[in-house]
Amino acid sequence: MAAEVLVFNLLSGIAIVSAAAMIMMRNPVHSAIALVITFVNVAAVFIMLRAEFLAVVQIIVYTGAILVLILFVLMLVNPDELPDFHGARPMQQIFGFGLGIILLAEIAVAILTRTVVAEPGPWTEDGMAAVGGNVQAIGQVLYSGYVLPIQATALVLLAATIGALFLGRPDEDEEPTPSRRTVATISLAHTRGSDQDEIPALSSANIKHEAGDRDLIMARDADEFTSTPEDDQKGQQE
Amino acid sequence: MSSWLFLIPLLPLAAAVINFLFGRWFLQHASQWIATLAVAASFVLSIPVFLQIASDEQSISQHLYTWIPAxxxxxxxxLFVDQLTATMLLVVSGVGLLVHIYSIGYMHGDPGIYRFFSYLPLFVFSMLMLVLADNFLVLFVFWEAVGLCSFLLIGFWYRRRSAASAAKKAFIVNRVGDFGFGIGILLIFVTYGTIEYAGVFGQVGDATQTTITVIALLLFTGAIGKSAQLPLFVWLPDAMEGPTPVSALIHAATMVTAGIFVIARAYPIVSQSADAMLVIAIIGAATAFIAATIAVTQYDIKKVVAYSTVSQLGFMAFALGSGAWIAAIFHLVTHAFFKGLLFLGAGSVIHGMHEEQDMRKMGGLKKYMPLTYWTFLIGAAANAGIIPLAGFWSKDEIILGTWLGDQPIIMVVAFITAFFTSLYMFRAVFMTFHGEERFDAEQVHPHESPRVMTIPLVVLAFFAVTVGFIGFPPEDGWFHHFLDPVFPGMPHPDVAWSTIVLFAAISTVIALSGLYIQYMAYVKRSISPRGISELLGPLYKLAANRWYLDEIYDVLIVRPLVAFSMFLWRFVDAQVIDGTVNGVGSLVTYTSNQWRRAQTGLIANYVFAIALGAVIIIGAFMIFGSNLFE
Amino acid sequence: MNELMPEHFMFLSAALFIIGMVGVLTRRNVLVIFMCVELMLTAVNISFIGFAWEFSQLTGQIFALFIIAIAAAEAVIGLGIIMALTRQRDTVDIDEVRELRQ
Incomplete structure (x- = not known):
């Protein structure tokens, strides 16, 4: 049995060391590679803990998908243009490590002084073998007791996909075409927009000429027309 | 029969709701027919109820639903109908129907006509429910509902400032009485543990004499407000700002008699307390006398009739207080007819005179509006107590009742008041219809009112003549035997015929003397009214200024109240309350501004706060153990 | 220590979680912070799976599965936001993003 512990310790050691390396690395690409090592080791730990299916999922989703995605993003961000920085401000570093140490101490005390008591379930090694293995067991439990949550998760994933499409859509054209704009003001003096043709200062033909193809319903004064699409654009960027 | 009893109040309610919802855009003048038909149906349905009660002498009741089961x-x-209720049903729906018909002519062309014909059936509904109630709480609800209708209808022409303030005055003054009434009902519940008539009246004797007296007086407080008794009658004359049909229906025939009705209804309680009855009698007599003296001095034809109403209500009140219960209800019924007639007649005059109400600008109208003249004369004579019209029988019986009830002082006051009644009624008749024409013939062309207005006058005049005979002979008439079961245990003294004749003779002499004096004054002109008023000097001024009651209230109540309200507004509200509220606001703004600095916008700081929180919580958990949150 | 004990995976989970937390606290590159968050999620997964192993239950594994699914969604959105940030601001320095202040 000692071999099992030895293997576990080895895997955990590599995982922890590479995790520490991940946050220490100066280059984000190196960090990502260190994270891959951690994840692979964690997947191995999962196998030791009778979670073969999750180990595979871990490799496929995390190392296969998410980290590749991260690396893609890293490539897209031009490293030369990144500001030269490594860590945060010194105070932030001190507080960060301090908090980490305190929390580690607390959790260590918790792990060593307390025991978790629970009723053992039916899914021992033999129990899983009886239904055909870990994947079958998970399938059985998942699709009998967690149908609604899994559908909700599917919805979340769908929403995330749409959100990603939205976030990643290409920028608008460099020179936006002036959008058709409707100027509607509430007139105090007339009811229900009846003063459409009661703009004494500017004749309607005049307005049409000045404002291009914009729709003009009514306005109280000429200032209403002085803002152009360019102005609006500037206002949005500020 | 009891199964469709609910239709009697329901139909006017339905008419009111329909007219209110659809009147403005769809019905307009059609609303008047809906309202009139609904009230007519109520009246028709009330007749068999009355007949059945008269033949079986059994009360009818119909349980609709349980409002508060707690x-x-x-x-x-x-719904509960006994002899008293049946009488009231007929009076309310009957006079109500006539007033509705009359209103069709009177309100013709008014843009708010749908509103008028939605409030008016609503009032009829409320009043019917008030008399049909079988417990004090439902009674109170509809007691307030008729007050609301009164408010709405007095202020019907709400663009007129005087109408709006008169409506407010009526509502607020009534609140004073209703407050006492409400406390009285609470006291009934506390004392007897129930507020249903049957339950309360069955155990009246269980309470102490003092409690009974207090309850009776509190109920009478409500009646003081609603039935315009001293000292709260000031609202009724002002209520004449409303349309005249409203004055006829609400402020003469029905609503103001609700107070009398309630006292009669609470007969088992009130009759147990001699003190309360004495108070009722004194207040009633004082009201009757004071209002009659004021009425003699008024020039506004509607005001005369209004003060006359107050005075007659005083008659009913002291009749109740003297133990002449049936006479009071009898007078209520006859009064409903002849006072409704007088108001509608006055309305007809006003209508024909192009909204002129001042009698000094009338005179000689007899030849222009003969039908109005004759019907008004009948109403006035009935009110003044000329034999053999309705008012004579009931008033005579009340005065007889005071004598039988051993209240000689009140009897004397009653005779004096009867004299004044005759004075002001015939003064109004002669000033309006006789003598020279004092109006501007160029501007005003008096004319008889349309038939839709005169027919109700004729019908009411017919009743004003005949309805008195249901109480003939006095103290032994059909009406007495009919109402007798409502007032169990009431003494029936034997009255000698000679006594009855003596009282009738005195009443007649008094009434005719009033007629004679006014005839001499305004037709023959051998007596100068001005001379008399100068002769009386301060007394005349006192009456002409309505005994300065409004002024007294102004000084004693209104001004201190306004001053106190100003104090509450300027100091308590503007300084203390607003200061507190604004202070809290400023404090929040200040502290928020301080705390805003914590929001650096640096995500690292937020994450740090989260991590710190985790460390603290886990640390606390480790130190204090798992019972930290218990 | 001859046998695999619960303390083993608990310490592993705690160590990875705290390393991730320290990384989030001390680094300024949004991408590194993002990776640290993923590490923390994985650390939690170890705990779930470990307890499931200890008590012969499958609930922990189910939870871990959901966490991975949600993490995938979170990664997609997070990276999308980082892309947008880079395009708009031309930076991945978290300290330069201070819009939350307003």
């Missing part, structure tokens, strides 16, 4: 506190909505 443990022992159960408020059922049950």
């Amino acid at each position: 443990g022992d506190f159960n408020i059922p909505v049950t």
Whole structure:
């Protein structure tokens, strides 16, 4: 049995060391590679803990998908243009490590002084073998007791996909075409927009000429027309 | 029969709702027919109820639903008809119907006509429910509902400032009485544990004499407000700002008699307390006398009739207080007819005179509006107590009742008041219809009112002549035997014929003397009214200024109240309350501004706060153990 | 220590979680912070799976599965936001993003 512990310790050691390396690395690409090592080791730990299916999922989703995605993003961000920085401000570093140490101490005390008591379930090694293995067991439990949550998760994933499409859509054209704009003001003096043709200062033909193809319903004064699409654009960027 | 009893109040309610919802855009003038038909149906349905009660002498009741079921506190909505209610049903729906018909002519062309014909049936509904109630809470609800209708209708022409303030005055003054009434009902519940008539009246004797007296007086407080008794009658004359049909229906025939009705209804309680009855008698007599003296001095034809109403209500009140219960209800019925007639007649005059109400600008109208003249004369004579019209029988019986009830002082006051009644009624008749024409013939062309207005006058005049005979002979008439079961245990003294004749003779002499004096004054002109008023000097001024009651209230109540309200506004509200509120606001703004600095916008800081929180919580958990949150 | 004990995976989970937390606290590159968050999620997964192993239950594994699914969604959105940030601001320095202040 000692071999099992030895293997576990080895895997955990590599995982922890590479995790520490991940946050220490100066280059984000190196960090990502260190994270891959951690994840692979964690997947191995999962196998030791009778979670073969999750180990595979871990490799496929995390190392296969998410980290590749991260690396893609890293490539897209031009490293030369990144500001030269490594860590945060010194105070932030001190507080960060301090908090980490305190929390580690607390959790260590918790792990060593307390025991978790629970009723053992039916899914021992033999129990899983009886239904055909870990994947079958998970399938059985998942699709009998967690149908609604899994559908909700599917919805979340769908929403995330749409959100990603939205976030990643290409920028608008460099020179936006002036959008058709409707100027509607509430007139105090007339009811229900009846003063459409009661703009004494500017004749309607005049307005049409000045404002291009914009729709003009009514306005109280000429200032209403002085803002152009360019102005609006500037206002949005500020 | 009891199964369709609910239709009697329901139909006017339905008419009111329909007219209110659809009147403005769809019905307009059609609303008047809906309202009139609904009230007519109520009246027609009331007749068999009355006949059945008269033949069986059994009360009818119909349980509709339970309004408040709360443990022992159960408020059922049950319609209950006995002899008293049946009488009131006929009076309310009958006079109501005539007033509706009359209003069709009177309100013709008014843009708010749909509103008028939605409030008016609503009032009829409320009044019917008030008399049909079988417990005090339902009674109180509809007691307030008729007050609301009164408010709405007095202020019907709400663009007129005087109408709006008169409506407010009526509402607020009534609140004073209703407050006492409400406390009285609470006291009944506390004392007897129920507020249903049957339950309360069955155990009246269980309470102490003092409690009974207090309850009776509190109920009478409500009646003081609603039935315009001293000292709260000031609202009724002002209520004449409303349309005249409203004055006829609400402020003469029905609503103001609700107070009398309630006292009669609470007969088992009130009759147990001699003190309360004495108070009622004194207040009633004082009201009758004071209002009659004021009426003699008024020039506004509607005001004369209004003060006359107050005075007659005083008659009913002291009749109740003297133990002449049936006479009071009898007078209520006859009064409803002849006072409704007088108001509608006055309305007809005003209508024909192009909204002129001042009698000094009338005179000689007899030849222009003969039908109005004759019917008004009948009403006035009935009110003044000329034999053999309705008012004579009931008033005579009340005065007889005071004598039988051993209240000689009140009897004397009653005779004096009867004299004044005759004075002001015939003064109004002669000033309006006789003598020279004092109006501007260029501007005003008096004319008879349309038939839709005169027919109700004729019908009411017919009743004003005949309805008195249901109480003939006095103290032994059909009406007495009919109402007798409502007032169990009431003494029936034997009255000698000679006594009855003596009282009738005195009443007649008094009434005719009033007629004679006014005839001499305004037709023959051998007596100068001005001379008399100068002769009386301060007394005349006192009466002409309505005994300065409004001024007294102004000084004693209104001004201190306004001053106190100003104090509350300027100091308590503007300084203390606003200061507190604004202070809290400023404090929040200040502290928020301080705390805003914590929001650096640096995500690292937020994450740090989260991590710190985790460390603290886990640390606390480790130190204090798992019972930290217990 | 001859046998695999619960303390083993608990310490592993705690160590990875705290390393991730320290990384989030001390680094300024949004991408590194993002990776640290993923590490923390994985650390939690170890705990779930470990307890499931200890008590012969499958609930922990189910939870871990959901966490991975949600993490995938979170990664997609997070990276999308980082892309947008880079395009708009031309930076991945978290300290330069201070819009939350307003």
